[in-house]
Amino acid sequence: MLNKTRLLTPGPTPLPEQVRLALARDMLHHRKNEFATIMHRVQARLRILFGTEGTVLPLSCSGTGAMTAAVHCLFHPGEKVLVVEAGKFGQRWGEIAKSRGLDVATLSAPWGQAIQPKAVEDALKSDPAIAGVLVQLSETSTGVLHPVREIAACTRKRSQLLVVDGISAVGLSPCPMDEWGIDCLLTGSQKGLMLPPGLALLALSERAWKKAADVPPGCFYFNLIKERVNVEKGQTLFTSPVNLILGLDESLSMLLENGLEAVYAKQWALTMLTRTGITALGLRLFTPQNFAWGITSALLPDGMNGVQLLRLAMEKYGIVMAGGQDHLKGRIVRIGHMGWVDWADVTAGLYALNRSLAELGGYSGARDYLEQALAAYTTALNGVPGQMPLLTHS
Amino acid sequence: MLNKTRLLTPGPTPLPEQVRLALARDMLHHRKNEFATIMHRVQARLRILFGTEGTVLPLSCSGTGAMTAAVHCLFHPGEKVLVVEAGKFGQRWGEIAKSRGLDVATLSAPWGQAIQPKAVEDALKSDPAIAGVLVQLSETSTGVLHPVREIAACTRKRSQLLVVDGISAVGLSPCPMDEWGIDCLLTGSQKGLMLPPGLALLALSERAWKKAADVPPGCFYFNLIKERVNVEKGQTLFTSPVNLILGLDESLSMLLENGLEAVYAKQWALTMLTRTGITALGLRLFTPQNFAWGITSALLPDGMNGVQLLRLAMEKYGIVMAGGQDHLKGRIVRIGHMGWVDWADVTAGLYALNRSLAELGGYSGARDYLEQALAAYTTALNGVPGQMPLLTHS
Numbered sequence: 083m084l085n086k087t088r089l090l091t092p093g094p095t096p097l098p099e100q101v102r103l104a105l106a107r108d109m110l111h112h113r114k115n116e117f118a119t120i121m122h123r124v125q126a127r128l129r130i131l132f133g134t135e136g137t138v139l140p141l142s143c144s145g146t147g148a149m150t151a152a153v154h155c156l157f158h159p160g161e162k163v164l165v166v167e168a169g170k171f172g173q174r175w176g177e178i179a180k181s182r183g184l185d186v187a188t189l190s191a192p193w194g195q196a197i198q199p200k201a202v203e204d205a206l207k208s209d210p211a212i213a214g215v216l217v218q219l220s221e222t223s224t225g226v227l228h229p230v231r232e233i234a235a236c237t238r239k240r241s242q243l244l245v246v247d248g249i250s251a252v253g254l255s256p257c258p259m260d261e262w263g264i265d266c267l268l269t270g271s272q273k274g275l276m277l278p279p280g281l282a283l284l285a286l287s288e289r290a291w292k293k294a295a296d297v298p299p300g301c302f303y304f305n306l307i308k309e310r311v312n313v314e315k316g317q318t319l320f321t322s323p324v325n326l327i328l329g330l331d332e333s334l335s336m337l338l339e340n341g342l343e344a345v346y347a348k349q350w351a352l353t354m355l356t357r358t359g360i361t362a363l364g365l366r367l368f369t370p371q372n373f374a375w376g377i378t379s380a381l382l383p384d385g386m387n388g389v390q391l392l393r394l395a396m397e398k399y400g401i402v403m404a405g406g407q408d409h410l411k412g413r414i415v416r417i418g419h420m421g422w423v424d425w426a427d428v429t430a431g432l433y434a435l436n437r438s439l440a441e442l443g444g445y446s447g448a449r450d451y452l453e454q455a456l457a458a459y460t461t462a463l464n465g466v467p468g469q470m471p472l473l474t475h476s
Numbered sequence: 477m478l479n480k481t482r483l484l485t486p487g488p489t490p491l492p493e494q495v496r497l498a499l500a501r502d503m504l505h506h507r508k509n510e511f512a513t514i515m516h517r518v519q520a521r522l523r524i525l526f527g528t529e530g531t532v533l534p535l536s537c538s539g540t541g542a543m544t545a546a547v548h549c550l551f552h553p554g555e556k557v558l559v560v561e562a563g564k565f566g567q568r569w570g571e572i573a574k575s576r577g578l579d580v581a582t583l584s585a586p587w588g589q590a591i592q593p594k595a596v597e598d599a600l601k602s603d604p605a606i607a608g609v610l611v612q613l614s615e616t617s618t619g620v621l622h623p624v625r626e627i628a629a630c631t632r633k634r635s636q637l638l639v640v641d642g643i644s645a646v647g648l649s650p651c652p653m654d655e656w657g658i659d660c661l662l663t664g665s666q667k668g669l670m671l672p673p674g675l676a677l678l679a680l681s682e683r684a685w686k687k688a689a690d691v692p693p694g695c696f697y698f699n700l701i702k703e704r705v706n707v708e709k710g711q712t713l714f715t716s717p718v719n720l721i722l723g724l725d726e727s728l729s730m731l732l733e734n735g736l737e738a739v740y741a742k743q744w745a746l747t748m749l750t751r752t753g754i755t756a757l758g759l760r761l762f763t764p765q766n767f768a769w770g771i772t773s774a775l776l777p778d779g780m781n782g783v784q785l786l787r788l789a790m791e792k793y794g795i796v797m798a799g800g801q802d803h804l805k806g807r808i809v810r811i812g813h814m815g816w817v818d819w820a821d822v823t824a825g826l827y828a829l830n831r832s833l834a835e836l837g838g839y840s841g842a843r844d845y846l847e848q849a850l851a852a853y854t855t856a857l858n859g860v861p862g863q864m865p866l867l868t869h870s
Contacts (some may be wrong), residue, residue, distance in 0.1 A: 146698045278717065303695075
């Protein structure tokens, strides 16, 4: 207990005090007016967050539950979908689609790289049987940002539905659903929304609602059509996760009070802070281009034991970071700087990383790595928001 | 705000302070050791609560999610199941089973009555194709307790799996899974466990695990086989609902500190309090026999507007009760006395009910209805626990 514990993982993130107090409220009944009033207020705010005029459904499940719901409600078994796969969560889209009996075509990029929009466009043009594209905006396992806006520019002109996992993106970087032309956008509560896990949010475009009306739901628990009818009355189809909704009411209030532009600018600046710090430390960024906001992955020096490194940072400095998944286990470190995390937390994380690296391998970066990182933060925060290169895919 | 609000609904129930403080804890990472330690402690306690030596799976969903998981993981599409239907949640079993493509045989009893064990036995004997029985222990829409122990005595000798929705029963009345021979027992967090909704718990018997290994899961999100592998490592398959698990750790600690016998004795005594009070008020019990613990349904006088009655009790006395569902809407009142509710709360509920009835119809019961109710409570609480007629089905 000599150090505080600081979560710098790509979800779940620390919780603001207002949210924690809301989570601790005594129970409300989910079929009574007081709760419906809160649900209606939350709905109006969710539409701003998602950038949609449609209904945003709160679902009592994890983000993977919402991914399952999207696949079950939007596609008939046997239909063909294109899965963009460049990490663990791209793979998950493929697994869910196969489990639903879909015909899965996979378009892969190496882990750490984003898919090229042209590759998606070519795949769609060459196979008119493809009924939808499943993609992450932010691939949490690597920290890559896929070119969802560019893909949407292609799918919106065609009949394919674009289904976007925004779990590590919504509330962290812009993803205006209606403006871009996304057909299904979903997220989880434990990332940009600064809540505990256990609540997912999902919205559909008008043409996705039309498609959903035509698909008999394959899983009783996930019935988006009936869910919408309930949400429009300020309820949910089954028992609502009441306390998480109360927490969501608080976190949305915090985000919108500051304005989404300011929230995104902060996340962008934290990303610049971390990337500059990692580079000044002498580590290689695992995602040199097309990187996500809110998460930075760094390659560890050859021979460095990543598991030991993370343990040291946690036990000696109280900093909790994530390692790599699957074949990247032990080889990369993933620093989450999303949700209720600020410049001082991330600076503490860089210090813990540097000290732990030095202890394990006599390895140390530039003497002024913290000053470099903080200067990058300040520059980014004071920059013109329009200059944030959120859509530059090279 | 002149009155406190008291939830006397059949879930969600009020939350104990210890649980609320646990819900408000800052985030832990669900893949780290500290969380795994809590998960292992919770697991040991859940096995006591469920009366099983098997693994009890925490699922991030509502109770209906767990019902869906059971049906998807235990039965192949096309298999035949027997659904016991005597209320809204019996109907839900049928809907879930049909949505999974099962061949559904329905054994009905009128709402307000329990099924006869003999009827289930006869149905199973006459149709060897039946692969499982789906039943509620407590049917929340009416307050009836189905004879699960007697049904289990029949199914355990045969090859049919007995799947029990214990959502309104676990933690309220005894349901020792292994001793009775139940193959799948599930519950939700917002009833006997005194937690917010959003967490479900599910356990399988050895023969149910064997069957599950043979059934390809029909819904990616609900994979009990993979879930068990994770739970045995102190994790969950997908992101854990961390705060609800922290709350569960507290509520299980409270229940087991008192001892399950004492908890059941209290629930039985509250049931006697409510039933005696309702009768003394001159109302008719909707479930004269085979009644559930934790919920009491009363028929309203002819011509009484039940919706108006509930509104009056809430607005004037702060007491929140539930009405009837479907064709019982407006005709019955359902008083929940489950979870974090005690004798004084229920007494307040009876007073609010009496005053509201009087205001609406000049209707009033015995002058000493509160004393009668409290005397019944004391007698029941001081009685020999073995005399609680939990298994007497007439």
